[in-house]
Amino acid sequence: MPAALLGLSVSALGCGDAEPIAQVSAPVVASEPASAPARALRRIPDKSLASSWIPSDVSDVRVVIKFHEGTGVRLRGSLLSSDRIGDLSSAASGLDPEQLQRDLDSITALLSKRSLDLKPLFPLPEARLSSLKSSGERRSAIQLSDLGLYFDAPWSGGSRSALVELVEALNAHPSVEIAYVQPKPELATAAPEASAGLVALDANTPDFTSLQGYVSSDANGMGVAEARSFPGGRGENVRIIDVEQHWVPDHEDLPAPFFYSPAPSPGNGDHGTAVAGVMVGQENGFGVTGVAPLSGVGYASWLNNGVGPAIALAAEQLDAGDIVLIEVHARGPATATCTCNSGQCDYVAMEFFSAEFDAIQTATANGIIVVEAAGNGSVDLDHPSYGGAFDRTVRDSGALMVGASLSTSRRPTCYSNSGGRVDVHAWGEYVTTTGGAGELYSGTLGERDRYTATFSGTSSASAVVSGAVAVAQGVAQQASGPLTPQALRDLLVNTGKPQQHELSREIGPFPDLAAAAPLVADPGSCGDGVCSALESCQSCEVDCGPCSTCVPADCGSAAHVTIPYVNNGPINTCVFFDAASSNLNSWNMATVELNGVNLSNTWVPSSSYPATCDGGYYLRLVGNFPWSHVEVN
Structure with missing residues (x-):
């Protein structure tokens, strides 16, 4: 690799x-x-x-x-x-x-x-x-x-x-x-793509649940009501810690947090409060009702020491089956031409960065589900500039990565990051919830009774998915015990509603709890001969078969080399290069394979190279003589 x-x-x-x-x-x-x-x-x-x-x-x-x-x-x-x-x-x-x-x-x-x-x-x-x-x-x-x-x-x-x-x-x-x-990272929120014509209401905290279309049972909802018919379907015995900046922990429609590591100084809690309302808004007849209203919620601000440390701090408070939500993204390499949300152009998911990747992998290895915003940078995470950082055949943090779709269809928003690493998507606009700037409703308690109907970005999408994860885990807790991060990821991907439109911009399916909850309530097991929705080639090869890979045989530990590259025989090796070269040339070689394609003993221009693998090229070389030679220029 x-x-x-x-x-x-x-x-x-x-x-x-x-x-x-x-x-x-x-x-x-x-x-x-x-x-x-x-x-x-x-x-x-x-x-x-x-x-x-x-x-x-x-x-x-x-x-x-x-x-x-x-x-x-x-x-x-x-x-x-x-x-x-x-x-x-x-x-x-x-x-x-x-x-x-x-x-x-x-x-x-x-x-x-x-x-x-x-x-x-x-x-x-x-x-x-x-x-x-x-x-x-x-x-x-x-x-x-x-x-x-x-x-x-x-x-x-x-x-x-x-x-x-x-x-x-x-x-x-x-x-x-x-x-x-x-x-410096930023909140993964973005402006809605068009006005929905919302009107602020004037009353004592009305019931806004009719505006929460993301929980509905139609084509653009997650079927939350169906999941609630199962024991645990309100997220019972599951805890979530949100990693971002600030919150209003005593909002009228939120439960008291079980853990709170605030920022070193006060700040705007609009975003964090909106996230919390999506997940755990209370089922009380007013305001909103979260996707998982009986789950516990905690808060860990990254402003203390950084995102990676906040993830580790959150993981230490949780048990296997609980959830860490990462609601931030940060600028990565320049790869995109942004037609919208230009202020966050090229922003990527946090696991691009080493410390965050290692902190996430430590959490998922401990059985904790990590839900991660894919970011609002308008980028393709499969771009070769990322050097395979988002390629699961190269490395896998175990996180569930979330893209953003329109509220009216399962189409990617114009700014959502996309690519094979994005597992699932959810609404990236017009999400009704607590907090925000009170655009939907602002009563007499200041920030404690504000509501919005315009929460957006991969931030809103990740909050919606975190609620879905909590519901699935709540049902699993009642049935047979918590799902592993891999099983949970497999479940939501395999049972989700397929993406619609712009399929070249992969954002994964939309979670369907109506389909997922029954399977969690009565799961099979690895080795039973059935590749269930809770399994994949990654988690249960015996049932689902081996995962496909573009990596040629004997190249799993290929050394990374730079161009120009020259080697003389005797040779028996595999190397990897990711720079665009102008040509490959060899003579007196037994084997010269570029990404599995035989190109022995000939001059080959780069225009005739096969498709890239892991963002570059694996070069398999066997030369038996001192005069065997290969060069990449």
């Missing part, structure tokens, strides 16, 4: 080579089904790309540093150190103790020279991070990242060129897996 995954981390506003993991916290035992199909090897990000993705505006960014697995680097006082110096494992990128110590001294001096203060990115105590890692590994048989190897240095100002120089200097150290710039 390619190593061209630049997984960066981001502090957000609302919506390689294979490296073995050493020092696993506890024995990895597949005692329960894996909650997400991740690999036993981590994909090392291609740090050569990090400086090219630094945004033009660097006035509000941070520098994130991730050390290689196995190095054991920690911050002691103001100094970087490692308790494992003198006992480095082979996983630590071939480092010897002297090299690691030189790197730590050099990085400390480099940051000091620029007056940058370093701190751990994940502020949870080391013992608690270790517990999340070890429990996830035991549960899932997935080797997880050591989140304690991430560090954060807020950029204190300066030119982009100075920041590029710093990132390149940090990445020159062999002990650094990747150093990158973390842009």
Whole structure:
């Protein structure tokens, strides 16, 4: 698989080579089904790309540093150190103790020279991070990242060129897996695409449930009423923690939160309150009724330490089967021409960034469902510029990723991100809920009794889907126990209402709880010979068959190379390159296959290359003689 995954981390506003993991916290035992199909090897990000993705505006960014697995680097006082110096494992990128110590001294001096203060990115105590890692590994048989190897240095100002120089200097150290710039995220909300002619009501908090079309039983609703006929169909015994900025936790139509980690200072809670109302608005005869009104809700602001740390904090509060909702997105590489919502053009889902991906995977490995906004950047997440970061054959965080559709049809909104990684979609406009600016209703309690009918974006869509997840889990809890993240994802995809229109912009199906709930209430089991809606090739190959892949045989651990590439025999290898080349040439070779197509011993222009795989090309080479030769120019 390619190593061209630049997984960066981001502090957000609302919506390689294979490296073995050493020092696993506890024995990895597949005692329960894996909650997400991740690999036993981590994909090392291609740090050569990090400086090219630094945004033009660097006035509000941070520098994130991730050390290689196995190095054991920690911050002691103001100094970087490692308790494992003198006992480095082979996983630590071939480092010897002297090299690691030189790197730590050099990085400390480099940051000091620029007056940058370093701190751990994940502020949870080391013992608690270790517990999340070890429990996830035991549960899932997935080797997880050591989140304690991430560090954060807020950029204190300066030119982009100075920041590029710093990132390149940090990445020159062999002990650094990747150093990158973390842009500021934003809420994943967007304006509706056209006016619905809504009129504010004047009364003492009317009943707005008739406006909640997303829960209806028609073609554009989720069939919530049908699901409520099953025990657990109101989300009983399920808890959700929303990760974003601010909320109005004492809104009249919301339950008291079971967990609350607010932002360090007060702020606008319109968005967070709208999210909460969609999910858990109370069934009380006024206002709105959430999709899962009997689920518990909690809040974790990313403004404290960043999105990745907020995800880890939320995961620590929850049990298997509970839900973390990520309501933010952030700017990624420039790949799109945006015809709407231009202010969020090129914004992508948070798992693009390394720290967020690792935090999500840790949560899903612990059996926690992570629902993630796909983002409002108008981008195709299959674009090769992302280097396979959103390709599940390359890596899979286990999250349920959500796109946005129109309220009147299952057509993508103009701004919704799309691609094979987007699992499901829901309404991205005209969602009636609590909060907002009170466009629908604003009574006598200020922000505590405001309602909106224009909540939008992949933010609204992700809130709707989180409610659906809570309902499915509530039914599962009553029937046979909580669903794993993979089973839950399979269920909503396999039973959902298909996307309509613009099928080249994949946003997945729309959850159909009327179809899903009966299956959850009476599930089959892996190995029974039936590939049910709760299963897929990823979760139950014995019933559903193997997953298809474009990766040629013997290329699963292909090394990432740059162009030009030249090799002479004897050769027996497979490499991967993602740069557009001009031609491939070879002679005296036994095998030259490009993405599985035989191109041996001939000159081939790039215009005749086969289709890309994982955003690039796998080159399988066998040459038996010293005069065997291949070159890619």
